[in-house]
Amino acid sequence: MTLALIAALPFLGAFLPALMLRAGRNASAASAFCVSALGFVLLCFQAPAVLRGEVVLASWQWLPALGLTLGFRLDGLGLLFAGLILGIGMLVILYARFYLAKSDPMGQFYTFLLLFQGAMTGIVLSDNILLLLVFWELTSLSSFLLIGFWSHLPAGRQGARMALAVTGGGGLALIGGMLILGQIAGSYDLSVILTKADLIQSSPLYLPALILILLGAFTKSAQFPFHFWLPHAMAAPTPVSAYLHSATMVKAGIFLMARLWPVLSGSPEWFWIVTGTGLATMLIGAKIAFFQNDLKALLAFSTVSHLGLITMLLGLGTPAAATVAMFHILNHATFKAALFLTAGIVDHETGTRDLARLGGLRRAMPLTFAIAAIASLSMAGVPPLNGFLSKEMMLEETLHAGYGPAWLLPALATFGALWSVAYSLRFLLHGFFGNPAKTPQKPHDPGIGLWAAPALLAGLVVLIGLLPMTSAAWLVNAAASATTGTVVAVKIAHWHGLTAALGMSLAALAGGAVLFALSPRLAALWNAAPRPDAKRIFDSAINGLARSATRLNDAAHDGSFTRATAIAIATITAAALCAFAGGSHAAGSRALLPVTPVPAIGWLLLVTAAALAAILHRNRLLSLLMVGVIGLILSVGFAWLSAPDLALTQITVEVVTVILMLLALHFLPKETPRESTTPRRIRDITLSGAAGLAIAALSYALMTRAPAFPPISAFHLAQSKPGAGGTNAVNTIIVDFRGYDTFGEIIVLGIAALIIFALTESLLAPGPASRRLAAFGASRPARAGDRHPLLMVMATRFLLPFALVVAVFIFLRGHNLPGGGFVAGLVVAIAYLMQYLASGLGWTETRQRIAFHSLIGAGVLVAGLTGAGAWLWGLPFLTSNYGYIHLWPLDAFEWATAAVFDLGVFLTVLGAVMLVLNSLGRLARRAGESVARTPYDLDMGEGL
Amino acid sequence: MEALVAIAIGLLTATGLYLILRQRTFPLVVGLSLVSYAVNLFLFASGRLAAGVPPIIDKAASGYTDPLPQALVLTAIVISFGMTAVIVIMALGAWFTGGDDHTDFSDGASGEGASGDRDA
Structure with a gap:
């Protein structure tokens, strides 16, 4: 229960900030903070059990037929992520209160942020992978809102669109992968899936499922070659960047890989794809980051690089490497969020975040400088900070990879770490050292509201760095145990002796320093070299897609109805031909009718x-x-x-x-x-001829064979009398066995009639149609004078009562003999129509008491109430009953509730048919049809 | 007899589709009626053909034909009427609103009357 509440809280609370905004911006921020804090506290209450190694589960049925349950689970992995999401969420909410400008709609911001928080929490707490998919899509949507928060900026809109296109596209692949995974495992519950590693890895569908799932994870976590969206998402307000792009959303892909690690990892495919992608991402991201001048872009690419590092660790497939991955997730979240928030402070206080225009800030902003120094040195991997610990452990793990040349992976990892040192130094030294540069605003340290959050994070960086075993090992153990499915007890230490990893670490530090020293020359080279512009490529790809979609659309449907229909006929016929060609063609054996x-x-x-x-x-x-x-x-x-x-x-x-x-x-x-040309006629004849031939062949094949399955009609024939009390099996099906269908059908018929009525009204309303109608009446040549012939009037009057009696007769016998409400309604309608035809609409209408709309409504009501009547006896809707009444001198007289239902059918059919024809008659009147004053034409003018 | 019914279904479909492709509203309505006949007949034929064995329960009956397709077709006939009526009134609406009974929007001469008259 608590689990579901933790996931639901941000959603429930999402509208609080918007409402509280009326009480001021502090109240709005406070309400958002309280929602997050409450979630965090609830999570803490669950923590002791999880740390003992238990898995907290809670589940409700949602759509059991699809295998979709509202299943939540909390284990070490979920605890680590949920803690990061809610904890950093609180800090970001606090920071944003002071960061957002007065003109920014704060309530909206917090609402989006909480929606996003809820979606993320949902992902990490889901036990059902279908439920996880729902939350996964929600993160794509809510992050779209957050990245595009400054919707007046083109960069914001484009960045949001790009992020949505990439992560949403990956989400589609993920849906496919998860469905395959669930099919293989026979369940969509993680609790079951995680126990079926052998079954999944031996399945022929393992590789497709793996690739689709990894597509989802890689796009979300900005892995190469999908890394390009993340820097463009930096158009978002900095608190969003800090939250989404360091601690949470981009970690969703990592989380997914960790979550499914027990069942997916360990195969060569997993190693090559995941480690290869991770390594490539790490190197490419680090190299690009080094050449960025925009503080946020530098951090964005460094995030790409670190995500690649974590991906690589997960790809190694060993429990030890996965453990290091967990540790680095924690460390990266702390120092990277701190760095983003610091970059936001610099931007906020100086008016720029361009490294070329910054410098010497350490004097003007000592506090900010201290935070930035701690966090960036941790990112560089300088001892004794937490970044050093996990980076050295990472380098150690690369030495134990089971695949490829033994030297390759460690060398590349060291190379990546070297670039990481270099860009960290750039961030710190170019921003805070050197001569003070002239910035748009005079720099100074911000108020506590802005520095509190990054300071706390920097404190964590130091704390974990100095006392890793006390402050972090327990959490890492829990997360790693849950990820790997084995009990992990990690040993984190600063000094392991003179190991290879230490050498690699030192080499990275030294090489990074050299790189940094060479940075002006390297930057000149970098700027001179041509490189692909991801945004341009993406835009042209999207535009190309849109153009070809438009072309295809125009070709298939250019507003020409006949062309679209012809294409449809050709396609359907061709599909039928394909199916026919692929089947067997034995002649039917059924006895034919002579x-x-x-x-x-x-x-x-x-x-x-x-x-x-x-x-x-x-x-x-x-x-x-x-x-x-x-x-x-x-x-x-x-x-x-x-x-x-x-x-x-x-x-x-x-x-x-x-x-x-x-x-x-x-x-x-x-x-x-x-007007058709001859070729066009030939085309149409060919098309329709082919379709007709196909249908004829199909019908013949159908009729000459016995049904493939025994028809269910035997039941209806056998039960018609005992079950529904009627001997006409067709009628009992209509009013009883399939009464619900009939109920729907009369509603549709009624709606069709009302549509016609409404369309007629709109035609009669003043406008071009109405004018043209009137002109049409005036332009017509004189007609024969005998519009309401006496003979016809007399004949229809005479026939009316007989027709009505026949209708009653047909209605009453319907249950046992051919007839029923449909036919009776039509017979009455025809009898009335005759009166219209004989004496004209106007004359007849003045004698009509009941509006046809009411007939339709009454019919549907009668049928519906008859059906609902069954509820009184605790039976399902439309359960029928019947019995016999003896009325002397008549024979035993049967009554059935189905007959009342049929009365509803009768009324609806009558009303609908009459309303339709009446509507057309009203058009005629608008066109100048005169109203007859007498029931028939009397040519009295000349005679008198 | 089955062959004759199959031919009838095919011919009704073919003529109906041909009329639907005739670019004017009235042939479209007629064509749609013909296709409706074909569809109803096809549905009916899915219960297989049988003469003289109506699905009316009677001790003297020698057998019964399948009542289920009949019930389906019965409602289909009534619904076809509703659909035809809606399309008829739409055709009239187009005719009176635009002064044109073409079913195609086209950039060519035939479609111009519609938009031109609407502005007038």
């Missing part, structure tokens, strides 16, 4: 009508007529093929559809002009 004359004639009609619909499509009315013919034959066909319900539905829907399209055609041009 061809008899009457259905064959019907088929001939249907095929002719379909062909004519396409051939005669320019005459729109004829083409529409063909649609009607096809629909009618289909419904007859359904009846013949044992689907009476479908036949009823198809024929009623057909009537409504044709009326709808006729109404639309009333407004549209009656002919389609000939």
Whole structure:
């Protein structure tokens, strides 16, 4: 519980600083500080158990089907990292209070910072790797906000974008790697994964998983060749740089490698990739750092270099090397955060952080100088500071690498250390020694708010340096034991005798001093040599990607609907062809239905009508007529093929559809002009012909085979009567077995009708559409006078009650015989439509009492309430019930809740259909359709 | 009979797609109706063809056809109507708003009417 709280606290508290800002900047900072401090205290309460070697676990189910649990674990590794994240977090919050300018939105800053802190804490406390991925992505997002905090500066925006692109891209790779890892291990819980090293390393998927996971780790930890984003992220405010780019975010990749060290390390692949990358990063980062004039850029590249060092140590794959890595993580966090904060002070107090414009600050800023001296000498590896201890242990470990020539690794490591000494000296000597330079502001030491945090860190540097066994060994032991899975008891000492490592260390110090002495000449060489500009390469790569994406997009979808459709048809057909070519093609063996004359004639009609619909499509009315013919034959066909319900539905829907399209055609041009070129027509015929052929072949193959799996319909047929109380299996499926689908469907139908209503409203609103509608009415030629013929009016009036009775009949029999709510609704709709057609919209509308919207709403409500009624008996939604009622003199009369549900279907269908056609009718009225005052036309003018 | 039904499905698909590719809204609506028929018929055919054995439970029945595809197609028919209706009103809206019934935006002459009229 406490663990989850530690991870959740920063998120919960993230909005406090923004709220507290109203009470002043101190209150805002204090609230952020308290959130971090509370987390730190909670962590300390857990620490004793962890230091005893226990693993604190806490877990809740989240999405068990996916293997995703809210699982948290705290072991030595997590303790080290969580301690750094929360501890340095507090210091940075304190520092930022005094660092940020009055114009900076402080509440926002602390909110972002806490969000980031929560994401980082989540990573190091996750037990479930899917959960870890969630937090991992959150760090990418929240660091994007922090790096781009000064969003008015282009450098800030670009740096943030670059960091997001690189770390986010690595995150995608990591997702892939973690999923593979989880698949191999059979669980996404670290507690399980960490026990399956042999299984994972022997899997053929080990290498892909390793590479993907390392991509995630390397991008996050700015390893070569992904190191370029880190210096650009320095556009962030310095407290952010200190926090994200020394102590936390860049260490996330290191953490991940350490976390998965027991299962991934030890293989040659791991050694070569990780050690090689680490070494390359260490050397390249150190060399670039040496030539930087910007204090923060120097520190940024030195961070790259030190991260490379730690990566290299993890890559060696020995427990001893991993132990040194843990120790160096701790040391690096202390001295590097102190250095960043010092650089921030220099920038804040002098107005510049360009080494060429600085110098002699030791007199003006003695306190800052002291802190900088301690931290930078530690970075250089000068005894007795903590940087010396871990660096010498590192050099010692390189002597015991199991791969490659024995001299290579130590030599390169010493070379890297040598550059490290050189840039540390540059930071210290060029900044604080020499003649005082003229800076934009007169330099002086800052207030305690700014120096307290780096001073505390510098104190830690000295403390760990002087008393390593007392102050740090226990934490390193716990972290290393958790990382390696073996009990580690490290011995940290200043003097090991005259060892090779000591020689290497001395060589590095001496060589670094020489390099520093040569720095002006080397810098001239460096500036003269051409070198790749990472930002330009990155930008051009991104621009290239964006351009080609745009090109592809434009080619596939340039606003031409037919082109996009043609591409889709071609793609789908081609995919089907590929699938077909890859399968076996035995003929189907199912007994076929013999061809008899009457259905064959019907088929001939249907095929002719379909062909004519396409051939005669320019005459729109004829083409529409063909649609009607096809629909009618289909419904007859359904009846013949044992689907009476479908036949009823198809024929009623057909009537409504044709009326709808006729109404639309009333407004549209009656002919389609000939505008396609011949090649285009040939293309379209080929495409649609191929698609039709494919579908025909597929249907034939399907129908001539027995189903691959036994259909589930046997259940529905068997349960139709006993389970749902109806003998019409189709109807019982619709209103009972699959009632939930039907419920969804009537809602969709209702929504479609409302969309149509809304679109009509917008067309009728004053505007070009409305004007054009009116003009359309005025421009039409005179029509036949007999718009509401007496005969038709009389016939439809006569038919209305009969139609309604038929609808009731169809509705009631639906549960047992073909029929039901859908068909009944359509029949009533058609009967009403006839009245509209006979007497006109205006006349009919004035006699209509119930709005169609209400019918739709009522229908959905009735269906929903019927379903919810089952809750009263503690049953799931839409559980139906039925029984029999005896009403003399009638036969036993069945009632079923499903019938009430069907009533809802009926009402919705009726309302939807009527609303749709009514909307079109309203368009006609806007176009000048006059309202009939009498139900039918009486030609009285001339007679009287 | 299966072959005839398969041919019908194929032909309805082909003519429907051809009409959809005809660059005007009304053929598009007609074409979409034809494709809907084809799809419904295909879904129905997935229950295999059988004559004279409706899925109405009866002691005298010799057998039953598969009711599940029928239930699916029944709702599909009604939903097709809803979809057709929405597209019809969209076609009308485009026609009255832009004075144009092309389905393509193009930089060429055919698409100019739409944007030109809207500004007018």
